[in-house]
Amino acid sequence: xxxxxxxxxxxxVCAEAAVYxxxxxxxxxxxxxSTEIAEHMSVRLPQVGGKFLQMEDEISSLCAVIGASxxxxxxxxxxxxxxxxxxQEALGYAVMTEIxxxxxxxxxxxxxxxxxxxxxxxxxxQARYGTHGDHAIIAVTASNHADIFRMTVxxxxxxxxxxxxxxxxxxEVIGHLREKIRIPEPGEIPLVGRLxxxxxxxxxxxxxxxxxxxxxxxxxxxxxHRYNVTGLYHDMWGFPTEKPEVVYxxxxxxxxxxxxxxxxxxxxxxxxxxxxxxxxxxxxxxxRSALHLVENRRKRGERIGLLELNTLWPFPADIVRExxxxxxxVLVVEMNMGQITREVKLAVEDPRxxxxxxxxxxxxITPMDIQNIVRLIQGRGV
Amino acid sequence: MPARDYIRERxxxxxxxxxxxxxxxxNALLRAVEALGLDKKNFVMVSGIGCSARIxxxxxxxxMHTLHxxxxxxxxxxxxxxxxxxxxxxxxxxxxxxxxGNHFIHAAxxxxxxTAIVMNxxxxxxxxxxxxxLSGYGTMGTTAxxxxxxxxxNTVDLASSAGATFVARTTTYHARExxxxxxxxxxxxGFSVLEVLSxxxxxxxxxxxxxxxxxxxxxxxxxxxxxxxxxxxxxPDLIERGIFVQKELPEYCREYERIISKARGE
Ligand SMILES: Cc1ncc(C[n+]2csc(CCOP(=O)(O)OP(=O)(O)O)c2C)c(N)n1
Ligand code: SF4
Ligand SMILES: [Mg+2]
Numbered sequence: 001x002x003x004x005x006x007x008x009x010x011x012x013v014c015a016e017a018a019v020y021x022x023x024x025x026x027x028x029x030x031x032x033x034s035t036e037i038a039e040h041m042s043v044r045l046p047q048v049g050g051k052f053l054q055m056e057d058e059i060s061s062l063c064a065v066i067g068a069s070x071x072x073x074x075x076x077x078x079x080x081x082x083x084x085x086x087x088q089e090a091l092g093y094a095v096m097t098e099i100x101x102x103x104x105x106x107x108x109x110x111x112x113x114x115x116x117x118x119x120x121x122x123x124x125x126q127a128r129y130g131t132h133g134d135h136a137i138i139a140v141t142a143s144n145h146a147d148i149f150r151m152t153v154x155x156x157x158x159x160x161x162x163x164x165x166x167x168x169x170x171x172e173v174i175g176h177l178r179e180k181i182r183i184p185e186p187g188e189i190p191l192v193g194r195l196x197x198x199x200x201x202x203x204x205x206x207x208x209x210x211x212x213x214x215x216x217x218x219x220x221x222x223x224x225h226r227y228n229v230t231g232l233y234h235d236m237w238g239f240p241t242e243k244p245e246v247v248y249x250x251x252x253x254x255x256x257x258x259x260x261x262x263x264x265x266x267x268x269x270x271x272x273x274x275x276x277x278x279x280x281x282x283x284x285x286x287x288r289s290a291l292h293l294v295e296n297r298r299k300r301g302e303r304i305g306l307l308e309l310n311t312l313w314p315f316p317a318d319i320v321r322e323x324x325x326x327x328x329x330v331l332v333v334e335m336n337m338g339q340i341t342r343e344v345k346l347a348v349e350d351p352r353x354x355x356x357x358x359x360x361x362x363x364x365i366t367p368m369d370i371q372n373i374v375r376l377i378q379g380r381g382v
Numbered sequence: 383m384p385a386r387d388y389i390r391e392r393x394x395x396x397x398x399x400x401x402x403x404x405x406x407x408x409n410a411l412l413r414a415v416e417a418l419g420l421d422k423k424n425f426v427m428v429s430g431i432g433c434s435a436r437i438x439x440x441x442x443x444x445x446m447h448t449l450h451x452x453x454x455x456x457x458x459x460x461x462x463x464x465x466x467x468x469x470x471x472x473x474x475x476x477x478x479x480x481x482x483g484n485h486f487i488h489a490a491x492x493x494x495x496x497t498a499i500v501m502n503x504x505x506x507x508x509x510x511x512x513x514x515x516l517s518g519y520g521t522m523g524t525t526a527x528x529x530x531x532x533x534x535x536n537t538v539d540l541a542s543s544a545g546a547t548f549v550a551r552t553t554t555y556h557a558r559e560x561x562x563x564x565x566x567x568x569x570x571x572g573f574s575v576l577e578v579l580s581x582x583x584x585x586x587x588x589x590x591x592x593x594x595x596x597x598x599x600x601x602x603x604x605x606x607x608x609x610x611x612x613x614x615x616x617x618p619d620l621i622e623r624g625i626f627v628q629k630e631l632p633e634y635c636r637e638y639e640r641i642i643s644k645a646r647g648e
Contacts, residue, residue, distance in 0.1 A: 025459065049646075051462045063452045220464075221446070222444060222467045230446075
């Protein structure tokens, strides 16, 4: 193996990718199955001159991450369901104040303490709607090490581009899975850096005045421009306001900057979809089983394909609608009670053709599980 | 730089009620910064939510108005990333001791260099007069209509045992002492806590027959005494004012620099 080829856990891949992306600060609180990310960060960050903090809980972890980001660093935290629940208020603060950061949620079985050491994908809707109030959100995921690396870097890129928190949804299986990965060379994956204001010292800087392209150049806290940041509705100076037109302008901006650019954040992979008559839609660890089954059935000549989603939010409804158009049926494979299935049903022309293949008992859904559902749908019995 | 230059006039008039103690704290803070002769561009103020927390909008520093109780956590992220900044965290008693109590003791334990100013009006002012962890037994609040049966924390004791390396208390009556203590707290190379008894005539005073602002201020004069003073010895029940803890221990950000050197094998 060359230096760049490593045999490591998915969680460690995520941490290495964060370093590749230029993370300068990480704060977290231990929780299975995400802890290895914090552990690896505690080793790697000081090596590259960054800062690692173990905070007193997940609330303070995300708050510290947001504070550090404001000083000009790329920042990240990692947790699992219970900790992700605790982060929701601060997540909304990052949305409202437009402070970039990355939040990794390595999903386990829930609700509550649930199944700490077993897999689940039940936090998809929490990622979307967990924090209160209307907002748009970006959430991405991956099913293999190369994609964990790529999507972690993309998460940082999206966070910087859209000045927003980005959620990276991993799961227990891929977080703990060890497989080979070639660490990309520097420059191989483009990085988006912090967009800083060109406004000079002594000239009025408006921290919340979007440019024509909708992006908002930042000024590092502690740098020449002093401004106010608040979770209250605020004007272009960052001062609190209750003026209806300013409030409306801000909520529209927060939602539109993501929803209007959704195709720029849409990442997916298609496997054997060209001539497919049956389509699987899946993501994360479940997509590994779905892909395995697709490749097996292809050998028997079945025209079956997989659409693997790497971007879950904003939901790529157009891509999904297009991919499902002429299918006999569509099977969404996920380890929850149908959180993405619902989105697929909303997106397609004929929701009656959309079925769910799931497993919610803490075990990884297997190709056999999926095949059994396919047989049921086809009226062949199991 | 005159104190006036440290405020954002655009933000005034302020939102505090007439007679509110929080304005006196703001004044003392500005005078303290002026006396220290420090550049405002190196000051960050991070606050939570409450009447007290609104102070961060009025100062011409880098200012961050965050979540109820969480200001110290945000401030920790800022400070560790840019240790050269002076970080001040004004907090309400509910903000610091109830919802933010955990962050408070852990920030003290880490000894990260920043100044927590606990503006203790013994009430939740902003939400309209509910009792706080510093209200004290027997006080009245909108959620203690029959008298409070919760016992209060002693901020000074709590901060001291949690590991804060500078701990002081004064009141809004003692304005010069207040500015002096704020200055010393800012200059302290570690986690500093200053508790300021700050009157809330609107929510606490009215409900607890403590009178309006002048009477409440007068009660700070008569009801407190300097540590080890004759007045305190003669009347042990008086609340003590002064500097209770002032010591030097390794500071968190400097400790982390050592970690970086170690990790790089330097
Ligand atoms: C998570 C959360 N819970 C509750 C509140 C409501 N709230 C706002 S300020 C406040 C209490 C303020 O009291 P204190 O901290 O003593 O500050 P004061 O207004 O007295 O200065 C509360 C409970 C909130 N903003 N956020
Ligand atoms: S309610 Fe009390 S604390 Fe709030 S501004 Fe009025 S006097 Fe001050
Ligand atoms: Mg109060």
